[in-house]
Each structure stands twice: as C-alpha cells, then as structure tokens.
Amino acid sequence: MISLSLSNLIKSILNIQDDNISFPEEEFCQITKKDNNLIKVFKGFLNSNYYTCPHCNSKNIVKNASRHRKIKYIPFQNYNLELELTVQRYICKDCKKTFSPSTNIVSDNSNISNNLKYTVALELQNNISLSSIAKRYNISIASVQRIMDSCYPNFKVNKEHLPETICIDEFKSVKNIDGAMSFVFANYQSKNIIDIVEDRRLHSLTEYFSRFSLEARSHVKYICMDMYTPYISLVKSIFPNAKIVVDKFHIVNLVIRAFNQTRISIMNSIQDESLKRKLKLFWKLLLKYYPDLCQVNYYCQSFRRKLSRKDKVDYLLEKCPELEVNFNIYQDIIQAIRHNNFKRFEDIVKKYLSSKEKISKKMMIALKTLKKYMKYIENMFESNITNGLIEGLNNKIKSIKRTAFGYSNFSNFKKRVLIQAGIISISA
Ligand SMILES: [Zn+2]
Numbered sequence: 207m208i209s210l211s212l213s214n215l216i217k218s219i220l221n222i223q224d225d226n227i228s229f230p231e232e233e234f235c236q237i238t239k240k241d242n243n244l245i246k247v248f249k250g251f252l253n254s255n256y257y258t259c260p261h262c263n264s265k266n267i268v269k270n271a272s273r274h275r276k277i278k279y280i281p282f283q284n285y286n287l288e289l290e291l292t293v294q295r296y297i298c299k300d301c302k303k304t305f306s307p308s309t310n311i312v313s314d315n316s317n318i319s320n321n322l323k324y325t326v327a328l329e330l331q332n333n334i335s336l337s338s339i340a341k342r343y344n345i346s347i348a349s350v351q352r353i354m355d356s357c358y359p360n361f362k363v364n365k366e367h368l369p370e371t372i373c374i375d376e377f378k379s380v381k382n383i384d385g386a387m388s389f390v391f392a393n394y395q396s397k398n399i400i401d402i403v404e405d406r407r408l409h410s411l412t413e414y415f416s417r418f419s420l421e422a423r424s425h426v427k428y429i430c431m432d433m434y435t436p437y438i439s440l441v442k443s444i445f446p447n448a449k450i451v452v453d454k455f456h457i458v459n460l461v462i463r464a465f466n467q468t469r470i471s472i473m474n475s476i477q478d479e480s481l482k483r484k485l486k487l488f489w490k491l492l493l494k495y496y497p498d499l500c501q502v503n504y505y506c507q508s509f510r511r512k513l514s515r516k517d518k519v520d521y522l523l524e525k526c527p528e529l530e531v532n533f534n535i536y537q538d539i540i541q542a543i544r545h546n547n548f549k550r551f552e553d554i555v556k557k558y559l560s561s562k563e564k565i566s567k568k569m570m571i572a573l574k575t576l577k578k579y580m581k582y583i584e585n586m587f588e589s590n591i592t593n594g595l596i597e598g599l600n601n602k603i604k605s606i607k608r609t610a611f612g613y614s615n616f617s618n619f620k621k622r623v624l625i626q627a628g629i630i631s632i633s634a
Pocket of ligand 1: 259260261262263264298299300301302303
C-alpha cells in the first residue's frame with residue numbers, strides 16, 4: 207500500500223497536478239477573516255529546477271529572493287479558499303534577468319486559479335447576476351466580466367444561412383432611452399435564438415438583414431411576428447419568399463384588451479354600485495371561454511346565494527346589454543381561433559364591422575386592426591406557427607435583464623443572453 211504524504215493529500219483535495227508545488231507538513235493552513243468572510247489560506251511552495259536561463263540559455267544562474275503569490279480557489283464548505291504560494295526566483299549572472307517558475311494552476315499575471323475561472327464561466331450559464339457570482343466566489347465584478355470575455359468567444363451570426371421559419375419579437379432595451387426596443391429572432395424548428403439586434407427600428411433592421419446573403423434570405427418561408435407595421439415592410443423588402451404570420455397570442459391579446467377596456471368604461475359609466483362592484487370582481491370570468499365555464503353552484507358573498515360561474519356571467523350580460531354585444535364579439539373570435547376556422551374568423555370580423563349593434567370604440571379599433579392584418583392572420587390559420595417559443599425566450603431575456611444591473615453595455619448583455627441560451631459555449 208502506498209501511503210499518501212500530507213502534501214500530496216492536500217494536492218489531491220485541491221486538485222493540483224503540478225509536481226513543482228508542495229505543501230509543508232506543518233502550518234499549511236491558516237484561517238483569516240476579511241469583510242465577514244472566512245478564508246482558509248493554504249501555504250505552499252512553487253519550486254523549479256532551472257538548469258539554464260530561459261532568456262540566454264546560460265547555466266550561470268542562482269536562486270534570488272522569493273515572492274508570494276495569492277491565488278483564489280473555489281470556495282469549499284462555506285470557506286473562501288486561497289493558496290499562498292512562495293515562489294522561488296532566480297537570477298542569471300550573465301544577462302542579469304530574473305525569472306520564476308510558472309504553474310498550470312494559474313496564469314502568470316492572474317490571482318484567480320484556472321479551476322475557479324472555469325467554475326465562474328459555468329456559473330455564467332445560469333441566471334445569476336454578475337454581482338452575485340462575484341460575491342459567491344469572492345472576486346470582483348470586473349473579474350467576472352473578464353472571465354466572461356476570455357472564456358467565451360464573441361458571437362458572429364452566420365450570414366450565409368437562415369432557417370425556413372423565423373420567429374421575431376422585441377424587448378425593452380437595456381439602455382435607458384425612452385421606448386428604446388431591441389429585436390430578437392429565433393429558429394422556429396430548433397427553438398434557438400439566432401441573434402439579437404440592439405435597435406428594432408426599420409432602418410437598423412434593414413441594414414442588419416441586408417448583410418445576409420440573398421440565398422439565406424430566400425430560404426426563409428415563414429416569419430412569425432406581432433402586428434407591427436415596420437416588420438411587414440422589412441419582410442417585403444428583405445425576404446423575397448417569406449409569408450408573414452401574425453402570432454396567435456397577439457391576436458387573442460388584442461381582443462382581450464379591447465374587451466377588457468370596454469368592460470372598464472361601462473363599469474365606470476354605471477350608477478348601480480352593486481353591479482359596478484360585480485363587474486369589477488368577476489372580470490376574469492368574463493374573459494373565460496364561455497362554453498368552458500363551470501356550472502356547479504357555490505355560495506357567493508356578492509350575490510348572497512348559491513350560483514355557478516356561468517350564472518354570474520349570464521347575470522352581468524343581462525344587466526349590461528352593451529357589454530353583451532362586445533362579449534359576443536370576443537367569444538366568437540376566441541371560438542374561431544380555437545376551432546382553427548379561418549373562414550369563420552374572417553366572417554365574424556366582417557359581420558361586426560358592418561353591424562349596427564353598439565360596439566365599443568376600443569373593440570371597433572381591434573376589429574379594424576384584424577381586418578388590416580387579415581392576410582397574415584390567414585397565414586396563421588394555415589401554417590399553425592406561433593411565437594410561443596420566442597415568448598418563452600423573451601421571458602428569459604427579461605429575467606436576465608432583471609438580474610443584469612451591470613450591463614450598461616449592450617454587447618455584454620447580448621453575450622450573456624447568448625451564453626445562457628446555450629448559443630455561445632466555453633472556448634478554452
Ligand atoms: Zn540569462
């Protein structure tokens with residue numbers, strides 16, 4: 207049986223594979239305290255058996271003074287860990303230059319060990335702020351940023367290829383300019399982000415996409431988006447074969463908002479306080495798909511009797527005929543979408559646009575918007591493509607932004623998003 211020396215045991219625990227590093231048999235570790243952090247400092251030696259001067263190859267070398275290097279390690283059992291290496295220095299008597307040995311556990315000009323760098327680099331793939339990472343590993347935010355720069359390559363989008371189906375969306379930019387929006391687009395099939403563009407305005411996007419080859423742009427068959435007119439101009443000028451698909455979520459949302467605003471304005475105009483309160487209290491039931499409403503009776507404080515959710519909705523509609531008209535539009539549209547029936551969807555919009563019923567201003571605007579985008583809504587029914595995927599990616603981006611106080615710089619922010627999305631991987 208081979209018995210492990212204490213020095214080798216420490217090296218084994220700290221995962222050090224460098225024959226030139228050794229630890230003393232006594233007083234190899236000290237505990238110190240800094241800013242409320244307990245630090246275990248392991249004291250070791252970095253020796254080397256130089257035979258010749260690395261500068262001039264002379265054999266005329268002697269040991270010079272030694273220096274101390276403090277190297278940060280991966281924290282262990284609630285202690286921060288540091289290595290204090292005494293490094294032997296040498297001097298060449300011929301060329302007068304001094305030199306000292308290097309080690310594979312840390313770069314020559316760094317105080318952060320390579321394994322800590324790698325741990326921090328992996329941590330950057332999770333949704334944790336730079337400052338939390340810095341705190342957790344007892345290093346500065348600037349160091350975390352430097353690790354991000356050095357361990358991950360800069361991202362370059364492939365301008366020679368685009369997928370068949372693209373989802374596009376926007377999010378509020380990191381800069382504090384009012385209304386500044388950034389643009390993100392993703393591959394519908396692979397569910398991966400393709401790229402992020404700082405400025406979503408038309409001239410910026412046109413310039414951006416012009417740099418893709420015509421072959422790449424021609425390959426795109428569908429582009430799924432919300433109802434934002436500049437995007438339509440973009441597609442028409444940049445993607446010769448692409449069909450525009452309006453996202454289902456945005457259509458449903460448009461109608462929900464119009465109906466909800468209608469409910470609020472009706473609510474504010476009526477005198478009956480009890481009815482007013484009920485319109486406020488049961489707003490969620492009104493938004494539910496009517497055939498899905500529960501018909502089981504429960505006691506309700508507001509009505510002072512037992513009744514079902516369906517009864518509550520029926521009551522409100524009966525008391526507010528003006529609400530009912532708009533409710534029916536909302537329900538009809540939801541139903542057409544649920545049944546994936548474009549013909550019916552188109553008929554409903556046409557019917558209500560020319561109807562004499564008391565349709566609210568907000569609902570009228572929504573119907574006109576739907577009419578304006580009808581061709582692209584038809585593509586939605588036909589292709590069944592939605593932006594659900596990119597909404598998910600976008601939520602991720604938003605949560606990265608929330609933890610990203612450090613990103614005044616867009617390219618750093620973008621890099622972090624792409625790291626977390628798995629688009630950029632550790633390079634070294
Ligand atoms: Zn020399």
